[in-house]
Amino acid sequence: xxxxxxxxxxxxxxxxxxxxxxxxxxxxxxxxxxxxxxxxxxxxxxxxxxxxxxxxxxxxxxxxxxxxxxxxxxxxxxxxxxxxxxxxxxxxxxxxxxxxxxxxxxxxxxxxxxxxxxxxxxxxxxxxxxxxxxxxxxxxxxxxxxxxxxxxxxxxxxxxxxxxxxxxxxxxxxxxxxxxxxxxxxxxxxxxxxxxxxxxxxxxxxxxxxxxxxxxxxxxxxxxxxxxxxxxxxxxxxxxxxxxxxxxxxxxxxxxxxxxxxxxxxxxxxxxxxxxxxxxxxxxxxxxxxxxxxxxxxxxxxxxxxxxxxxxxxxxxxxxxxxxxxxxxxxxxxxxxxxxxxxxxxxxxxxxxxxxxxxxxxxxxxxxxxxxxxxxxxxxxxxxxxxxxxxxxxxxxxxxxxxxxxxxxxxxxxxxxxxxxxxxxxxxxxxxxxxxxxxxxxxxxxxxxxxxxxxxxxxxxxx
DNA sequence: CTAGCCTTGAAT
DNA sequence: ATTCAAGGCTAG
Numbered sequence: 001x002x003x004x005x006x007x008x009x010x011x012x013x014x015x016x017x018x019x020x021x022x023x024x025x026x027x028x029x030x031x032x033x034x035x036x037x038x039x040x041x042x043x044x045x046x047x048x049x050x051x052x053x054x055x056x057x058x059x060x061x062x063x064x065x066x067x068x069x070x071x072x073x074x075x076x077x078x079x080x081x082x083x084x085x086x087x088x089x090x091x092x093x094x095x096x097x098x099x100x101x102x103x104x105x106x107x108x109x110x111x112x113x114x115x116x117x118x119x120x121x122x123x124x125x126x127x128x129x130x131x132x133x134x135x136x137x138x139x140x141x142x143x144x145x146x147x148x149x150x151x152x153x154x155x156x157x158x159x160x161x162x163x164x165x166x167x168x169x170x171x172x173x174x175x176x177x178x179x180x181x182x183x184x185x186x187x188x189x190x191x192x193x194x195x196x197x198x199x200x201x202x203x204x205x206x207x208x209x210x211x212x213x214x215x216x217x218x219x220x221x222x223x224x225x226x227x228x229x230x231x232x233x234x235x236x237x238x239x240x241x242x243x244x245x246x247x248x249x250x251x252x253x254x255x256x257x258x259x260x261x262x263x264x265x266x267x268x269x270x271x272x273x274x275x276x277x278x279x280x281x282x283x284x285x286x287x288x289x290x291x292x293x294x295x296x297x298x299x300x301x302x303x304x305x306x307x308x309x310x311x312x313x314x315x316x317x318x319x320x321x322x323x324x325x326x327x328x329x330x331x332x333x334x335x336x337x338x339x340x341x342x343x344x345x346x347x348x349x350x351x352x353x354x355x356x357x358x359x360x361x362x363x364x365x366x367x368x369x370x371x372x373x374x375x376x377x378x379x380x381x382x383x384x385x386x387x388x389x390x391x392x393x394x395x396x397x398x399x400x401x402x403x404x405x406x407x408x409x410x411x412x413x414x415x416x417x418x419x420x421x422x423x424x425x426x427x428x429x430x431x432x433x434x435x436x437x438x439x440x441x442x443x444x445x446x447x448x449x450x451x452x453x454x455x456x457x458x459x460x461x462x463x
Numbered sequence: 464c465t466a467g468c469c470t471t472g473a474a475t
Numbered sequence: 476a477t478t479c480a481a482g483g484c485t486a487g
Contacts, residue, residue: 021467023480032466038482039464063465082481089482090472099480470483475476 014076015069016062023099026079026240032062037073040066041083074247077240102236162298162454165277166291221366221407224400228369231283233275242271243327261339262440263447269306270452272326276305277451280376285393293384299458300381303430305372307351311426312368314355323348343436347429354425361415361422364408370401371423434459 013020013030024034039045047067049055055068062069074080082095249267280286280298289297313324322330333352337345379391405419406412438456440446446453 025480030466031468034480035466036464042482066464084481087482088472089470090480092472092474092478092480096474096480465485465487467486468484471479471481473478473481475478 015072015078016057016059018059018062023095023102024078025082026095026098027077027236029078033069033073033078036062036066036069037078038083040070040073041080042087045070074244075241077237077244079240079243080247098236105234105236162277162295162451162458163291165274165451166281166294166298222400222403224396225366225370225404227284228373228397228400229366231279232365232369233279238275239326239328242268242275245271246327262445266446266450266452268326270447270450272309273302273306273451273455276302276309279372283373283376285373285389286376289389290385293386293390296381296384297376297378297390299455301375301378302455303434304375304426307430307433308368308372308375308426311351311355311358312363312365314352315358315363316365316368318355347433347436350429350432354422354429357418357422357425361418363419366404367401367419370397370404371419373397374401374423375426 011020011028012018013033014027015029015033018030018032020028021031021034022028025037029037040047045066047065047070049065049067051065051068053068053071055061055065057065057069057072079095082093084093246264246267250264277298280294286294286297309326310323313326318324319330321334322332323336324330333348336348340348374394374397377390377393377397379387379394381390384390401419402412402416405416434456437446437452441453441456446456
């Protein structure tokens, strides 16, 4: 064994890098940032940044700029709701189960990494995602119910364009690097996780038995499936990140009046899209592609991936009768049916039917992970420079999926076929959703200046 | 203000 | 009875 015993909570505080002392206000942080966050929220402190609101926060300098420190706290996903208004001591809050699952998840990841012999430095992807619906919010879709109010000024957010997001080698675009996403950017830049093994220039994986063996998922899981799973982002981090992002967006909007549910959903979709791009960018095989091909593939399948993301969340964690959002909140389907327009309501209805079909098939995370690659590596996309590589990956993903289903299901061929049928339904659903979004965009209802719009335009300008 | 240590108390 | 993330306290 090369592995030292408990590497347990090795991860540094996401705010300042100091030693983590436990879960505080939604995530693992150090004692000092816990205290700082508490004081700030409890006493409703307002800070001002003497510089450019982009101070670096580390252990040595964290005292220098409380404004930026608090900004970073929110940005990494510390939860205002976890600071108690009544100051009641002791006990447990609604985050309890979430912490528990996060722990289990980290443990599994560790085991998986050990089993597979992977070398993932920090911020590695994860095997099981946390169950996000634990902190159910009472509120419906009204934005003011969704997130707690106030807090300091919002950072103006310039969304990155797809091409500035994609290059993985060179430092990314200037906008992306600045303010809000800095923490993520830095992480992913340094950790380019799933690095391809030495000597495998081609996109081919051989199943060496050493890797084909044990994993937490059970013996003999196809190597590629494990590999795909490891590329998946951490659902809990994602949830925190997007919640924080939307919160900032809202504080910005508050000055301009009520944003409306649809705009909020667009921001959510936009942020999800960002995470999808980030997933792709750091994923095995995809990062070997030329950026031009990467862009073509993503432009072609973003809506499918987006809808698959929503659907997989429902299948894996959702409850009947409600829609589970990426932020962990739940919306009643009946509310959607009554409040949304007929087109949207129809789309949601159709999506829900697909969710039910997949639920009956009992799709798991492994299968969703394969399907994502199946969708991303679409050899039918026009003018690919590395068409063959794309085709090869799709075949391998399909093979891995087939192998995996045959191991978990007795009537695997029927199940596999059914699964592929679901994918074609997903495709037509995503086309409809795209058209719908595009229409609303044309009537000026989609918030401007984001990745969502860029994607919408890309497809409509490329016949 | 900061941050390390202490006390609480619902969930397990 | 134990856990452990909340809030509280207090030197520096």
